[in-house]
Amino acid sequence: MTYKFENLYQNLSFYASEKSRHIAIYDEDMEISYAELKAKVDAIGAYLQNSGIRFGDRVAMYVQNGYEFFTIFLGITSIGAVAVPMNTFLKNEEIEYILDNSRSRMIFASTALSKELKSISAPDIRRIIWVKSKSDEPTPNSALPNAQTQGALSEHNVSFDTVLACKTKLEIAKSPTENDLSHIVYTSGTTGRPKGAMIRYKNILSNADKATPRYNVSGKDRFLVFLPMFHSFTLTATLILSLYNGASIIALKSVFPITNVLNTALKRKATVFLGIPSVYTMLGKAKLGWKFRWFNKLRVFMSGAAPLAQQTIDEFYKKFPKAHLIEGYGLSECSPIVSLNYYDKQKILSVGTPLDGYEVKIVNDETMEVARGEIGEIIVRGDCVMEGYLNIPPEETLTNGWIRTGDLAYMDDEGFIYIVDRIKDIIIAKGINVYPREVEEIIYKMPQVEACAVVGIRDEYADEEVVAFVQLKENQKLSEREIKTYLKNHLANYKIPKVVHFVPDLPRNATGKVLKRALKEQIAKEGEKA
Structure with a gap:
């Protein structure tokens, strides 16, 4: 299947040309237009090229929420390099494992997280780009002992501001196609070591393309983003979905306090809200002032990561009776969206139907499809399914393109999916x-x-x-x-x-x-x- 764009840089370039002044990212008091965003991305891409990063090289990201995260992600992928976004809650040994497993050659890191990088060994890393927010400490002088010299890499520590100031013109010799890798997202590692799911442009572009009508997204929308950007749900369902439609992102550092989230939603006229069950529980308890109730522009609320409880849904609609709460289902290995309810048709406690073009079956232990209404494991095939796990033969993960999810569910007569539990639970x-x-x-x-x-x-x-x-x-x-x-x-x-x-x-x-x-x-x- 063909999508509007072959890669994210082509996507960005289109809107930087067609709606150059439209705000792509709001971040605190900053307003970054699509033209300005492309200029920053071009500077990052050119700097990486000057630093020896080539098509297919892996570049890690240990970066907190903010305009910097998405700008860096787009900068890495602009030259066909592969981004490796890492969980910012990880500690030394976990970071070391991912850097080694992915063979990342460079890393962008928030200065606020520098202590987690000082005592690890990462032989392939040749440079650290330090991203500093307003309240952070100065850029560290040294970190990540080099495996060859076992000495401090002070000369290889660079400020993000230096990268953005790169004046070299970006020259793209080879543009990624839809079958090339955009990023590698590491699973949570609930059993053994985390595994790197290799995500292609086709995977994320299909997610954005097929999710657009389900959420009724347009270029006029403003996505409120406070969940961790490194997570596949946030990355695809807000950042990439917004970019795909030429919409706007409102970046927040955290969901805490919830009053700040609500005040920002009101001030920036957010229309799309992405949350998880615990966030909707907080919303149900939050006191909404008359000004928020009368003037907020929120029209659609997305929910993922885990099924919502009936009580949470009931409390939500008491406070947002005119909004749409759309629950969906996905997994990192599927980029991650597999199914969604419809904007104008929802079934409570269901995670909706598969996105157009995706195949979903409910099967028994022998992978034979079960009858409607019967419980079995969800298996998925389609453009959303990853290429495979890094350093693991695809035949150990995928069977004729089908991926076993480990999730138990049943499907009703209209094809709506109801999650029951995890097999391991x-x-x-x-x-x-x-x-x-x-x-x-x-x-x-x-x-x-x-x-x-x-x-x-x-x-x-x-x-x-x-x-x-x-x-x-x-x-x-x-x-x-x-x-x-x-x-x-x-x-x-x-x-x-x-x-x-x-x-x-x-x-x-x-x-x-x-x-x-x-x-x-x-x-x-x-x-x-x-």
């Missing part, structure tokens, strides 16, 4: 499958509950026991007995948690997903102490 209690999400949905209906997570813990007989972790709302009280009694009115006895743990907070990753592995490890440690 299924609890087998007394030989019967228990889906944690089903139990969690009931617990969420209790008004005192802020958040919850249900996991399976193996007992001495190798069977699994259902265990719940519950986070209460502020100033609320609830006992284990009250929760169990409530659940007995809604669930079979074998699904009732044997133990309920009350916790002040649930451990989450950068995109708000609850880290169930951490909860299981917590139980294991307590068992060892006992």
Whole structure:
């Protein structure tokens, strides 16, 4: 299938010519037009070329939210190099592994994160470009000991301002095609080491092209971006989707405090809001002043990363009755969007239907498609599916272009998908499958509950026991007995948690997903102490 553009630089160049004065990025008090954005991208691309970076070379990014992130991403890809955006919450050993695995030759890094780079070895890195925000410390003098000299690379530490000041004209000898790599995104590594999903231009352009009508996006939209830009959901569903349509991005450093997010949305007239379940929970509790209620321009809210609870959806529509909350489903290996609800047709608790041109099947353990309404694993094929994992043979990941997601779901007669759980999260209690999400949905209906997570813990007989972790709302009280009694009115006895743990907070990753592995490890440690 052919898309409007073959690569992101062509995409940027088109809008820099057609609507040069239109604001591409709002960042605090900065307003960067498409023409200005292209000038910055050209400077970065030329600097990288002058530094010996060539087509296909990997350039890492350890950069916090801001106009710099997307500008750097576009600068790297402008010359056909491959961007490697890294989770800014990673620590020394994790960073070292990704730099080594990706064989990155250069890294852009926020000065605020410099301490995580000082004690690691990265043999292939030849230069660090330091990105400084207003409140940061001065650019570090040295970091990343060189494997050959084992000495400080002070002469190889460069300020981002120096890069932007590059006067060399960008000369592109070879432009990327839709089948070339744009970036490598590393999975969270819930089992073993993280794996680098190799994403092609075709993958992200198809996502942007097919998501546009589902969200009803146009060049007049303004995307509010506060989730981590390094994550595939934010990168594609806001940054690239906005660029694809010649729209605008409103960059924020963080979702905290939520009042700042709402004030910025009002001030900058945001129309599109990307969030995750925990953000929508905060929105449900936030006090919206009359000025915001009357004058905000938000028309569509996107949700991803994890399914929304019914309670969260209900609370959202009480505060935004005229808006559209569109829930979708995806995974990094699919660039990441696989399915979305429609702008004018949604089914509550469904993640919608596959984007046009993508094939989705629900299959059993033998990868045979199951009947509508039956639960099985989601498999996906189409332009969204990655090329494969870096340094891993594609045949170990993909079968005839199909990727197994590890997610359990069922599909209704109209093709709408309903996520049930992750295969690895299924609890087998007394030989019967228990889906944690089903139990969690009931617990969420209790008004005192802020958040919850249900996991399976193996007992001495190798069977699994259902265990719940519950986070209460502020100033609320609830006992284990009250929760169990409530659940007995809604669930079979074998699904009732044997133990309920009350916790002040649930451990989450950068995109708000609850880290169930951490909860299981917590139980294991307590068992060892006992």
